[in-house]
Amino acid sequence: MSYTLEELFPVLQMLTQKYTLNESTSIRRETAQQLMTAILYCIEAYEDEDAYAVRSNLRDLRNADAMKAYKRGRDLVYQKTVAAKNLYEGLLKEFDAYGNQTYYDTIVRGFSAFFNYYDIDFAPQDHILTLDYPILRPLPDLSGINAVQSYxxxxxxxxxxxxxxxxxxxxxxxAHHYPDYDRQVMNLCSPVLRHALCCMLLLKPLRQIPFTPSEHAALAALARGSEANELKARLENLLQLFIQQTGDDAPGLFEYLRADMDDFAVRLIQFSQLYPDCETFHF
Incomplete structure (x- = not known):
């Protein structure tokens, strides 16, 4: 569903009046562009909901006018913001940055500021945050509260x-793999995940640190001659086994963690090719 500028103009006029507190209908071009982007963001939220309803056979696609689509979309953005804030507050109760400054600053300081300043009416497309802490699976092309929810x-x-x-x-x-990890901009989950899977490959206790020279040799032997896809599949099977053994049935956990398997498999193969000149596998 798309709308012409003529159909969108009444929505822009209404939002402009709200922006200027009914004192003016004239605003700078840059502000008008910002408000139009806000309108389109909300309409997209409405259209996403409507398309989902159609796919789910909940209703036929409705030909809502632009104003109705915008208002419904704006309500959806508000609902997403409330849900994201609830998610954040629950996360914060047990959040641990493990001493990493970037992780702490991004989650504790950054998101606190986000929920204080996020502008649902005039800039819902902006999420303000730089999201410096790198998650395992990069965000798709999302912005505003959609990016925040996914992150x-x-x-x-x-x-x-x-x-x-x-x-x-x-x-x-x-600390073993990154002595200055507390100051690095890095994902903390990946080294711990890779260490656990290496232990499983070697049939060693998951908490063993560090690996012995013979264990590094065994890792190289396991990866030597393997194709990346073959090794990736083996690692994914071990990951699934780990999740089953820990009794963790969190929706999406396996799919999220497997995002690290492509690079992990390649790194293992590279290590096997360099061994014994490179005697230690660095995650």
Whole structure:
């Protein structure tokens, strides 16, 4: 569904009056562009809901006028914001940055500011945050509250995975592979995940740190001659086994963590090709 500028103009006029507190119908071009983007963002939220309803056979696609579509979309953006804030507040209760400054600043400081300043009416398309902490699975082409919801859901899954290990173990793994991990801009989940899967490959206890020379040799032997897709499939099977053994049935956890398997498989193969000149596998 699309609308012409003529159909959108009454919505822009209404939002302009709200923006100027009914004092003017004239605004700068840059502001008008910002407000029009806000309108289109909300209409897109409405259209996404409507398309889902059609796919689910809940209703026929309605030919709502632009004003109705905008208002419904704006309500949906508000509902998403409330849901995201509830998700964030629940996450914050048990959040652990494991000493990493970027992780702490992004989640504790950054998101707190976001929910204070997010402008649903005039700039819902902006999420303000730089999201400096890198999650395992990059965000798709999202903006505003859509990006925030997706990002927080990823962080929640990471926290859930890391909580399966004692805090001391997580910090030891990170410090072993990245002595200055507390100051690095890096994903914390990946090294812990890779360490656990290497232990499973070697049939060793998951909390063993570090690996011995013979274990590094065994890792190289396991990866040597493997195709990346073949090794990736093996790692994914181990990941699924780990999730089953921990009894964690969090929706989306396996799909999220498997996003690290492509790079992990390639790194293992590279290590096997460099061994023994490179005697230690660095995650």
């Amino acid at each position: 927080l859901a990823s962080v929640k899954l990471e926290q859930r995975f890391l909580s399966r290990f004692p805090r001391e173990h997580v910090c030891r793994v990170l």
